[in-house]
Amino acid sequence: MSDKGTINLKTPAKLNPKLEEILLLIYRFRFLTTSQIQILLNHKYHSRINLWLNQLTTKKYLKRYYDLKFAGEPALYSLGTAGRKYFKTHQEIKGIKASLLDRVWTEYRNSLQFKRHCLLLADIYISLLGLTSKAKAKLGFYSKVDLFGMKFMVLPEPSGYFSLEDQNGVTKRYFLDIFDYFVPKDLFRRIKKYLYYFEKRYWQDHTDKPFPEIILVCPNKAARTYLEKTIKGNLEDKDFSLSFYLGLQEEIKAKGLIPETLHKVQLYSN
Numbered sequence: 001m002s003d004k005g006t007i008n009l010k011t012p013a014k015l016n017p018k019l020e021e022i023l024l025l026i027y028r029f030r031f032l033t034t035s036q037i038q039i040l041l042n043h044k045y046h047s048r049i050n051l052w053l054n055q056l057t058t059k060k061y062l063k064r065y066y067d068l069k070f071a072g073e074p075a076l077y078s079l080g081t082a083g084r085k086y087f088k089t090h091q092e093i094k095g096i097k098a099s100l101l102d103r104v105w106t107e108y109r110n111s112l113q114f115k116r117h118c119l120l121l122a123d124i125y126i127s128l129l130g131l132t133s134k135a136k137a138k139l140g141f142y143s144k145v146d147l148f149g150m151k152f153m154v155l156p157e158p159s160g161y162f163s164l165e166d167q168n169g170v171t172k173r174y175f176l177d178i179f180d181y182f183v184p185k186d187l188f189r190r191i192k193k194y195l196y197y198f199e200k201r202y203w204q205d206h207t208d209k210p211f212p213e214i215i216l217v218c219p220n221k222a223a224r225t226y227l228e229k230t231i232k233g234n235l236e237d238k239d240f241s242l243s244f245y246l247g248l249q250e251e252i253k254a255k256g257l258i259p260e261t262l263h264k265v266q267l268y269s270n
Contacts, residue, residue, distance in 0.1 A: 013089065015061075018043075019052055020093070023061060023086065026079050027096065028143045029125075030107070031065075031118040033074040039126050053077060061086060063107065065115075076115055078107040097148055113180050120178060120217070120253060121159055127256025128162060138165040152206040154197040161212065173212035178249070182223035190216075191230050198242055213243040215262065217252060224248060224263075231265045 015023070018041065025040055026032055032040075038049045056062040060082040066075040084104045087096045125141055132139040140163040147157040160176040177190060194214055197203065203211050218224040224246050231244050244265040251261045 013086070015086070019056060019061075022052060022056060023079065023083050024093070024095070026062060026077055026083070027087070027100075028145050029118050029122045030103075030145065031076045031078050031110075031115045032122055033076060033119060035074065036119070036122050036126065037077070040122075056080075056083075063104075065108070076119075079104050081105075095146065097145075100145060100148060117159075117178055117180050120249060121176075123253055124160070124176070124217075124257045127252075127258065128164075130256065131258060132164060136167055139163070140165075152202045154193060154202070159217075171209075173209060175212045175214045176217070177215070178217040179219055179223060182219055182226070184226055187223060187227055188230055191227070191234060194242070195234060195238075195240070198240060211241070213245065215245045215247065215257070217247050217249055219249055221248065228263075228265055232267055236267055 014020075021041060022037060025037060034046075034049060034053060037053070038046060041049065043049055053062065053064075057064045057077070057080070060080040062077045062083060063080040064075055064077055066073075079101075081104055084101045087093060087101055088098065091098075121143060125143075128139055128141065131137075142161045144157050144159050147153055147161060150157070154175065158175045159178040161174065162176065163171050163173045165171040175194075179187060179190075198211060203209075216227055218227060227244075227246055235242065245262040246265060247257070247262045255261050
């Protein structure tokens with residue numbers, strides 16, 4: 001392997017750090033576009049990113065998805081069979097859960113909507129990186145993959161969890177859920193799951209941190225309206241110190257996860 005990241009089968013199996021970082025990003029978010037990978041690597045040369053992705057795809061470390069029927073849609077990448085083998089071989093790499101690596105055999109079956117879900121989570125992460133950079137704050141971010149198997153986490157795991165620490169050392173924490181469809185029973189079930197998780201004190205009894213605020217990203221305005229009514233109806237008569245924020249997918253994708261794209265649910269009594 002040269003210092004520019006070129007794959008050479010005659011060299012040791014360990015990849016160049018940048019190539020390994022690409023695999024780790026794909027592992028954490030499952031699907032990413034070329035532009036997202038470039039931003040997350042903080043690399044200024046698009047041509048170099050394309051070269052690395054082509055090399056990784058050719059050697060089956062990654063799998064590329066591109067459908068001519070969807071003109072204008074960027075190519076997507078997921079972990080390939082050689083990528084799975086790489087992580088299985090190099091068990092010293094931190095953060096890898098071996099039980100999740102076998103999904104490489106079925107990733108191609110995931111719907112376009114699921115892939116867009118993964119891309120939106122990555123977009124949110126990118127927007128938070130920009131936000132914290134400007135504010136000189138510290139960001140801690142966990143994708144759904146990162147949260148898998150974590151003890152005492154709300155189940156099923158949220159789409160993500162993150163923390164923001166300002167310059168004064170004050171930290172705020174958030175659960176993040178992205179909903180792809182407006183299915184009332186599913187939205188209702190998720191709200192009840194958070195209430196149960198809070199009431200049973202899974203978080204409170206196993207960490208000394210304040211309970212995270214909850215951000216729900218909705219597929220459309222109808223889902224946002226339904227969620228607001230459901231949250232108010234379930235919290236109005238309870239003495240719960242829970243905070244919910246609602247956002248729309250299209251607005252967050254366009255502007256990022258910022259205060260202007262989030263609406264705090266206010267109880268009637270307020």
